[in-house]
Amino acid sequence: MTDSIENNPDAIRDRLKAARAAQDPIETRRGGLLIRGRLYTWLATTRAEQEERGEPTYQNVAAFWSMPEEPQLQPLLYQWVEEEGISVSLPVVTGPNQPLEFRVWTPDTPMQAGAFGISEPQGPVAPTPDVVLVPTLGYTRKGDRIGYGKGYYDRTLAHLKKTGHSPYAMGVAWACGDLARMGVQHTPMNHDYPLNAILTDKGWALK
Numbered sequence: 001m002t003d004s005i006e007n008n009p010d011a012i013r014d015r016l017k018a019a020r021a022a023q024d025p026i027e028t029r030r031g032g033l034l035i036r037g038r039l040y041t042w043l044a045t046t047r048a049e050q051e052e053r054g055e056p057t058y059q060n061v062a063a064f065w066s067m068p069e070e071p072q073l074q075p076l077l078y079q080w081v082e083e084e085g086i087s088v089s090l091p092v093v094t095g096p097n098q099p100l101e102f103r104v105w106t107p108d109t110p111m112q113a114g115a116f117g118i119s120e121p122q123g124p125v126a127p128t129p130d131v132v133l134v135p136t137l138g139y140t141r142k143g144d145r146i147g148y149g150k151g152y153y154d155r156t157l158a159h160l161k162k163t164g165h166s167p168y169a170m171g172v173a174w175a176c177g178d179l180a181r182m183g184v185q186h187t188p189m190n191h192d193y194p195l196n197a198i199l200t201d202k203g204w205a206l207k
Helices: 009-021 025-052 076-082 153-164
Strands: 059-062 088-092 099-103 111-113 119-121 131-135 168-173 196-200 203-204
Touching: 009 059, 025 076, 088 119, 088 203, 099 119, 119 168
Parallel strands: 059 088, 059 131, 131 168, 168 196
Antiparallel strands: 088 099, 111 119, 196 203
């Protein structure tokens, strides 16, 4: 059926946004805290294991500036920069159908509203990221992602791979975005870039 939700990305996004909006605010605050804690532990553990193996450690993290309805990452970004010495960058939209550009962020970096009203840093261009945190509206446990429909992260990750870089791509989502739990059979498009991991307020959906 051509009008089924499986064949209608906009309808899927509408359902995902409605499920997100229906969450208890107290639970989302708690969920955001749990996501930050798991993410902090994951990066610290991964870096320690890399060091033990004599490998280069993840140093450059491309994060995102959370919108109010998304898991709030900002406190963790401050902690990474101020306490852990991690280099954090944030995405900047340079134009339609272009890959994102990541610019260095620190607590002192001037910010301004970008193309979609999301705060963007006015710092220098960042080093190539080792890890990319990807805002994720809906997901499957195979690493498929539904975002906001503009394709910026798919283009960006594909562009990085084409230039010889394959950062660890981690989706950050609310657990209510699990498409299987919604009864949606999602088939990714050819241009969709699969995620390496997906972290939610209820734990790891993929790791």
